[in-house]
Amino acid sequence: MRLLGALRRVLLTVPIALGVAVLAFFSLHLLPGDPVQIMLGDTKTSVEQIRSMQHELHLDEPLHVQLLLFFGHLAHGDLGTSIVQQRPVAAIIAGAVPATVELTVATFVVALVIAVPLGLVSAIKPGSWIDRTMLTSSLLGVSMPAFWFGLLLILVFAVDVRVLPTSSQIDSTIALERVTGFMLLDSLLTRNGAALASVVRHLVLPAVTLGVVFAALLARTMRSSMLEALRMPYVTTARAKGVAEIAVIAKHALRNALIPAVTVAGLQIGELLGGNMIVETVFSWPGLGRVVVNAIFAKDYVVVQAAVMLYAITYVAANLLVDIAYTFLNPQLELG
């Protein structure tokens, strides 16, 4: 049952991805501005040259023809060529995805390490100083602008104390052979210890910047769902049966309390996988967020279409994983 449900959900991503690509196509065309003009800026160019470039890029064709061309390419497994960068879109996206995925994973680790123990402790001891500190600081974490917090971390840990690098993914003196494009993975695969250490050091500040916001949300969700679970009759029953408090919390309460937390985490991961343009800019991180925002400003339709398709697939996949996690946490639930 589980497998069949999952398969149906996976197949569902295809129409969803195509649907958002079409939506992105039309909404970008509604915006004013011509990609060729934007790309050329104030480069010396004649009107004829601009016309011929628009023609080469099929920008002078009616909208439905352009859309058909896009689907034609897609049917051949080709995402097209970026208007501005004149590079295959697949290569542009594939170049940015590993950086974003690594940052997402690191962010998730930071968030879990902070949020799970804090959320649990403050739920077990509501009103304690830990609980009050957690509530206040998580409010701060949620409301703090990432831009400001990231720069603050850079100033303290890279400029004043100098224990971590300010930005970028790896030390420029280290040569890392490209195998998968994922730097953590590549440094492990090629057994490059220096590269691994450098990559991890470079990950810390951006992961903490994003992770603190994530942790704040997660800790608050953990706390409230855990508080609720601890008041449930089955917990009282368990206690009355004489089950040790630690087992009551870990076995009976936590498992049920995790369901809302997994939901929040799934949505957050979906969002993180889209790339955070602001944090990527602050930390000179070559991720997906920057690629997509720049493509929107430059009206590089082709890149935006491919990116939103990827976003749609990512979200559906993240939700699917969340639902699968539900069925493990509560076997009564089934994948719909």
Next chain:
Amino acid sequence: MRRGSWVIVLAALLGLGPVDATGAAAKALSFVLDAADNRANEAQAIVAQLGQVGISAQVRIWKYAVLLDQMKAGQRAAYMTDWGSAYFDPFDLAEPKLTTGGRGNFSFYSNPAVDKDLRTASSTTNEAMRKAAYLDAQKAAYTDAPWVFGYVLQNIEAASSNLDGWVPAADNGETVYGLSHRGGDSIVVGMRTDSIGTLDPAIPPTRDTESVLRNIFDALVAHTPEGKVVPQLATSWRKVGPATYVFALRSGVKFHNGDPLTADDVVFTFERVITPGAIGGKSSPRKDLLGPLARVQKLDDSHIRFEFSAAFPEALVLQALVHFQVVPQKYLEQAGEAGFVAKPVGSGAFRYVRGTVDSQIVLERNDAYWAGPSKLKQVVFRMMPEPSTRIAALLAGEVHLIQEVAPDLVGRLQASPGIQVKTAEGTRSYEIELNNKMAPFNDPRVRQALNYAIDWTPILRDIYHGYAKRLATAFLPSGFGYDSQLRPYPYDPAKAKELLRAAGY
């Protein structure tokens, strides 16, 4: 607050029209000043100043691409714009901006005399005539005042004090060949962009792309930081006709892969640019930088002839050639377009080692460079779009040279030990363009009044911390044929009011 005042505040916020405190709205000049968000403060200051001469203006902030569309459609009245020049010649600034129907003429300015001057300047090889034409055009533009003429900003860059021989370039180019680093033999350059886009010299979208490319590839001629043209792969050149030039090629130059650089490579480089569809089916977006270039021919192993379809001044030929780095025909044809961009091979002072266009590009010294090897062994160009991060990285000693320092952060950097800050005059004009076809700005007196009504001194002092210079017209001091006698419009509110009164306001 009473209900009535709320309505006024709301109306003002929505930009529904001028709210004149005196109630004398009858003949007051009022308009909306459009600006992109990077110039919002400046726009507010200008509007406040205009208020003092009785002009009621409101600021509207736009995304530039959207504003561009609207102003090109002639739907806006006054807009803050800027335009850069890559030629050190009005050929790609005054010409596109002031010629009737020019690509950058967003003010819809049209003066047949100016058109004729600008046409002359780009189609005669007589330098004296070119200069006279430019001087004439400046005087006419000054009087017609199609814009509120603005200013040119300085390029502010900073570097470690251990870096010797460093001079920031007027065109933001970062050519590091002549630098030496007392702290070691490698440097990291913090670039202001988040991606240089490509490593193909036939399609560099920005100056930042060119910055990196000029270290990997050489062109026939190159710029000094001040914009003077000097020989690079060409040793000399001569004009053999008004539309024909012959360049002598330096002998013994080798590409990084060991192949000799030949006249065929030079011909191939330019054919790739001027032939439609020559770059994997697409045309080079840079074709028109070469003016009316029709054909490039190899005369013998060391001479190449450039034929233009119309007379083209030598100064413009040279300024254009600076932007076209020579690529290796054999390697490019073997590797294919994608292979070439993934691992470019040039003949410049540094060879490409690794990196990507949106993170960092690592280059190493070309020991066989024709002018002798650089003192630097390794150069890294790191893309750092956030200005504060660039400064942090410079302070932390991670990078040794950074582009584009914000004027308000110069003080902080100058006070830091081990840092040097230098400036170069930029090549970009910032202005307020007025819609010359639409009332009220179809009346030259109103446009002149605006030029008199704005006091740029406090704006340039407070917003740009003095790292800016007033312009009298659309011509830059760094460009050929600049009229240094022509003074910018002075701040004269009385004169502005007089002109407005004469125009019926």
